[in-house]
Amino acid sequence: MKKTFLLGKFWNPDDVMTALGKLRDQGVQAYDVYSPFPIHNIEPLLDIKRTRLSVACFIYGCIGALTGFTLMSLLYGAVWPMNIGGKPAIPVPSFAPVTFEMTILFAAHGVIITFFIVQQYFPGKKAELMDIRQTDDVFVIAIDQDRISGVDQTQSISNVFTANGAFEVTEKTFE
Amino acid sequence: MSHVESPIRQKWVTNTDTYTKVTEDICRPIEAKPNLAWLAATAFSALVLAFGAAMVGWTIWEGIGTWGLNKTVGWAFDITNFVFWVGIGHAGTLISAVLLLFRQPWRNSINRASEAMTIFAVVCAGMFPIIHMGRPWLGLWFLPFPNTRGSLWVNFNSPLLWDVFAISTYFSVSAAFWFLGMVPDFATIRDRLKMKGRNIASWIYGLIAFGWNGSARAWSRYEIISLILAGLCTPLVLSVHTIVSMDFATSVIPGWHTTIFPPYFVAGAIFSGFGMVQTLMIVTRKVYRIEDYITLDHMESIAKIVTATGSIVGLAYMTEFFIAWYSASLWERYIFANRMFGPFGWSYWIMFSCNVICPQLFWFRKIRRNMVATFIISIFVNIGMWFERFVIIITSLHRDFLPSSWTSYIPTFVEIGILIGSFGLFFTLFFLFAKYLPVVNMFEVKTLVRHPQQPEHLKESAEEPVIAS
Numbered sequence: 001m002k003k004t005f006l007l008g009k010f011w012n013p014d015d016v017m018t019a020l021g022k023l024r025d026q027g028v029q030a031y032d033v034y035s036p037f038p039i040h041n042i043e044p045l046l047d048i049k050r051t052r053l054s055v056a057c058f059i060y061g062c063i064g065a066l067t068g069f070t071l072m073s074l075l076y077g078a079v080w081p082m083n084i085g086g087k088p089a090i091p092v093p094s095f096a097p098v099t100f101e102m103t104i105l106f107a108a109h110g111v112i113i114t115f116f117i118v119q120q121y122f123p124g125k126k127a128e129l130m131d132i133r134q135t136d137d138v139f140v141i142a143i144d145q146d147r148i149s150g151v152d153q154t155q156s157i158s159n160v161f162t163a164n165g166a167f168e169v170t171e172k173t174f175e
Numbered sequence: 176m177s178h179v180e181s182p183i184r185q186k187w188v189t190n191t192d193t194y195t196k197v198t199e200d201i202c203r204p205i206e207a208k209p210n211l212a213w214l215a216a217t218a219f220s221a222l223v224l225a226f227g228a229a230m231v232g233w234t235i236w237e238g239i240g241t242w243g244l245n246k247t248v249g250w251a252f253d254i255t256n257f258v259f260w261v262g263i264g265h266a267g268t269l270i271s272a273v274l275l276l277f278r279q280p281w282r283n284s285i286n287r288a289s290e291a292m293t294i295f296a297v298v299c300a301g302m303f304p305i306i307h308m309g310r311p312w313l314g315l316w317f318l319p320f321p322n323t324r325g326s327l328w329v330n331f332n333s334p335l336l337w338d339v340f341a342i343s344t345y346f347s348v349s350a351a352f353w354f355l356g357m358v359p360d361f362a363t364i365r366d367r368l369k370m371k372g373r374n375i376a377s378w379i380y381g382l383i384a385f386g387w388n389g390s391a392r393a394w395s396r397y398e399i400i401s402l403i404l405a406g407l408c409t410p411l412v413l414s415v416h417t418i419v420s421m422d423f424a425t426s427v428i429p430g431w432h433t434t435i436f437p438p439y440f441v442a443g444a445i446f447s448g449f450g451m452v453q454t455l456m457i458v459t460r461k462v463y464r465i466e467d468y469i470t471l472d473h474m475e476s477i478a479k480i481v482t483a484t485g486s487i488v489g490l491a492y493m494t495e496f497f498i499a500w501y502s503a504s505l506w507e508r509y510i511f512a513n514r515m516f517g518p519f520g521w522s523y524w525i526m527f528s529c530n531v532i533c534p535q536l537f538w539f540r541k542i543r544r545n546m547v548a549t550f551i552i553s554i555f556v557n558i559g560m561w562f563e564r565f566v567i568i569i570t571s572l573h574r575d576f577l578p579s580s581w582t583s584y585i586p587t588f589v590e591i592g593i594l595i596g597s598f599g600l601f602f603t604l605f606f607l608f609a610k611y612l613p614v615v616n617m618f619e620v621k622t623l624v625r626h627p628q629q630p631e632h633l634k635e636s637a638e639e640p641v642i643a644s
Contacts, residue, residue, distance in 0.1 A: 011633040036194060036363065037618040038394035051396045057403050072331045075319065080328055097337040097418055101344040104411045108348040108404055112355055115400050116385060119393055125386025127362060132370055135363040135389050137194035137630060167633050 004145035004173045005031060006154060007130050008161030009138050013039045015165035016139045020045040022160045029147065034130050034140040053118075057111040064106025068099040130172055145171070187281050188623045190467045193630040197468075201360075201615050202367055204463055212462075213610060220602035227596005230589050231306055239309040241589045247582045248572045252590040253307035254422075255564040256597060259447070260300035261342065261419055262440075262560060265412055266448020267293025268349060271356070272408035275401065281476050283619035284468040288459060289452050290353045291612070295604040296451075297346045299597040304338070306593070334421035341418040345411060352404050354383075359397075360613045362387035416444045423567065429506040430514065430571030433498065439491035443563060446484035446530070450556030453477055455605065457550045459614060468615050471544050478543040481556065485534035488563075492531065506576070514570040518583060526566050529559025 010016050013035060020030060020042070030046060033039070043050070072095050076082070081089045116122065130140040141161070148154055158169045191197060234241050244251055267289040274282035305311045317339045319329045329336050361384035368377035387393070420440035423431035453474070460469040499511040514523050533555045542548045574581045608614070 011629050012627055033391040034389045035391065035394065036198075036389060037359075037621045038398050039391070042391050043395050046391055048392055048395050051399050053396060053400055054403055057400075057407075071319065075328045076331065084332075091332060094332045097334075097414065097421075098331060098340045100410075100414055101337070101340040104348060104407050104414075105340075105344040108407050109351060111400050111403055112351050115355075115396055119396065121358075121385035121387065121393075123385060124382045127365070127381070127384065127386045127388045129366065129388055132366050133195075135359065135366045135387070136198045138633065167629070 002173060002175060004171060005130065005142040006145055006148065006157060007143075007168075007170050007172055008141040008158075008166040009131055009168040009170070010141070010164075010166050011137065011139070012165060013037075013139055016141060017042065017045070019141060019160055019164040019166065022164060023141075023143075023157065026156065026160070028143065028153070028157055031142045031144040031147075034134040034142065036135055036137055036139070039139075053111055053115060056114050057107050060110030060114075061103045061107035063110075065099050065103040067106065068102030069095060072098060128174060142172075182625075184625075185472065186625065187284065187470065187472065188468055188620060188625075189470055191624055192626060192628040194621045194624060194627060195630050195632075197617055197621050197624065198363055198367060200465060200467070201613050201617050201620075202364060204610060205364060205613065206368070206371070206373075209610060213606065217603060217606040217610075220599050220606060223599030224596055224603050225599070227593055227599050230592035230596055231302075233589055234306060234593070235309075235311060239307070241587060243585050243587045243590060245582055245584070247575055247580050248569060248584040250572065251565075251569055251584055252586050252594065253303045255561065255568055256594050257300050257303035257307075258419055258440075258564045259561045260296045260303070260597065260601075261416065262444035262447045262564075263451045264293040264296040264300065264345070264349070264448065265416060265441070265444035266452050267291070267296075268345075268408050268412040269445050269448065270452070271352065272405040272412065275405040276409060280623055281473050283623055284465075284615050285452065285456060285473060285477075286619070287353075287356065287612075287616040288455060288609075288614050289448075290349065290356070291605065291608045291614075292448075292451060292455060293349050294346070294353055295601050295608070296448075297342065297349065298604065299601050301342060301346065302597065302600070304342075334418060334425050337418045338422060341415045345415045348404075348408060348411060352408060355397075355404070356401070356616060357612065358383075358385055358387050359389065359618045360616065361385075362389065363617055364613065413441055416441045423571075428571050428575075429504070429510040430567065433495060435491055435494055435498070439488065439495075442484050442487040442491065443530075443560060446481060446488050446534075447556065447560030449477055449481045449484065450553045450560065453481065453549055453553035454557065457546050457553070459609065461546075463609070463614060465615060468620055471546075474546065474549060475540075475543045478537040478549060481553075482534045482537040485530055485556070489527075489531035492527065510571055510574070513574055514566060517570065517574070519566065519570045519573065522562050522566050523570070526559050526562040529555045530563060533559065 008019060010019070016033060016035070016039060020033070023030060024045060033042060033046060042048075073090050077090045083089075129135075130142055131138045134140050143157060148157065161169045188197075191200075242252065267286075270282050270289045271286040271293075274286075305314050308314060317329065317336070319331075329339075361380050365377050365380040365384045368374075368380060417437040417440070420436035424433060424436035426432060456469055456474065456477070460466050496511055499507040502508075514520070533552055536542050536548070536552060542552075569584055573584055
């Protein structure tokens with residue numbers, strides 16, 4: 001699908017924050033911001049909700065703990081019960097370490113894999129770059145052209161960009 | 176958070192006022208052709224690795240009889256090396272996870288290399304349990320899988336099995352965390368190489384950059400999962416060395432059977448790991464001329480941690496002795512007296528002086544900031560921590576409950592060869608890392624650049640901004 005973006009390119013993350021705030025005052029919602037490193041507290045300006053990855057991680061951890069504990073309990077309790085000095089067949093304290101390790105194993109790998117899935121990042125994916133330098137030192141505010149009402153608004157957005165330190169205002173179309 | 180800060184604040188990045196300078200400095204070794212010194216160093220460590228591999232091959236071909244073990248000392252060099260290498264690994268996780276949770280900005284420039292150190296150290300460590308089985312092709316029996324051996328399952332009550340789970344989880348989670356941390360930097364390298372017209376190299380880095388484009392949504396999720404992973408790695412790293420210490424502590428051997436082992440081993444692991452971090456960082460910052468990112472202040476912070484953990488270890492040694500005496504157990508008292516003044520007393524004193532006395536020199540600021548002195552001390556710390564494991568294992572075993580079976584232990588050159596070979600493996604992997612991957616976390620270091628300046632190439636190009644018509 002063809003999509004066109006109006007881009008404001010900055011060299012300073014603080015300018016990006018100011019420009020975003022000004023755009024919001026005008027009722028313009030940016031599509032996304034691209035930066036070489038995370039800009040803190042940018043989320044409210046872009047209406048990014050707090051990710052639910054932590055909930056997912058908790059669930060994976062629970063699955064890991066259950067898997068570990070169930071595996072050991074089944075093997076020692078049902079498949080091959082052993083009486084060692086009259087001790088219980090399912091010794092909960094000595095199952096703790098393996099249960100713990102399985103919790104971490106599932107939680108950590110689960111959350112990383114989920115991150116790549118929700119982000120739709122995979123090995124060899126062609127990166128959609130607004131500017132080739134955006135992973136180096138350029139900060140880009142992208143605005144979806146479809147959401148701009150007309151030439152007047154384009155002009156006013158460009159003015160906000162340049163007034164707040166953008167060194168370039170341009171357009172980019174993705175096929 | 177503003178990127179302009181009061182000039183009186185601590186600067187963790189010096190002489191750098193543009194973000195692109197960070198990229199340039201860190202990418203320089205990746206873009207340059209391998210130089211002679213690097214080739215020589217890598218070839219040498221590969222040679223050492225090959226020697227170690229030959230010794231491992233001999234062990235497997237001929238059997239464990241090629242080692243100096245006997246009935247009394249049935250466990251010696253292999254487990255010493257295992258615990259030593261696992262311990263080395265702990266500093267990397269401490270820097271990448273614990274210091275992230277504590278919001279210590281100085282971790283940003285050393286976390287990548289020390290995490291690499293963790294992974295390579297765990298690779299070295301993982302080798303030993305497998306080769307010490309003598310029949311490594313049966314290593315699969317470590318895992319609980321349905322089998323035809325009369326439903327013979329692994330022993331879930333054994334700390335040695337807990338180790339299997341702990342070390343494999345630790346290795347895979349650390350590796351994943353390390354890789355995740357590099358994804359944005361791979362993207363930086365990908366685009367940089369593309370700009371320079373090196374399409375093949377750019378394609379290779381692009382493959383592992385997963386299409387990263389630095390979108391704010393990606394960063395937002397990325398920051399959260401970095402914190403989650405740090406939160407998971409912190410108890411993980413503590414659990415790993417706790418479990419390693421339980422290999423000894425759950426036995427009934429005097430000298431091993433102590434409740435102080437878990438915290439003592441964890442502190443020792445962090446201590447030895449930071450010793451190795453010092454050794455590696457002093458060399459790396461010099462060779463790659465990245466003193467602006469790994470500053471003397473960083474080295475000073477590391478030295479302070481070395482002193483703190485070294486003192487904890489020293490306290491643990493003395494507590495152990497006190498409790499051995501206080502327990503009034505004949506065997507405990509004997510084994511500890513034997514540890515200090517017995518036939519292996521020399522190794523005890525090497526351990527004590529290297530681990531307890533040596534790092535106390537870091538109380539002096541002059542020594543903390545002197546890289547030659549720091550390097551020498553860090554080598555002593557490495558030696559001392561290797562001997563700590565040697566002391567714990569050998570001195571507790573060689574005189575057992577029956578005086579008729581008292582014996583000594585002398586390692587054969589095969590065992591020593593495997594130890595040397597493991598250093599070869601470690602350094603080969605580290606040199607490869609230092610050449611082909613970014614040794615400093617570029618995107619995290621960029622967040623530490625204060626008062627960024629507008630670089631020349633990003634000055635306004637057109638008088639009239641290009642806008643849509």
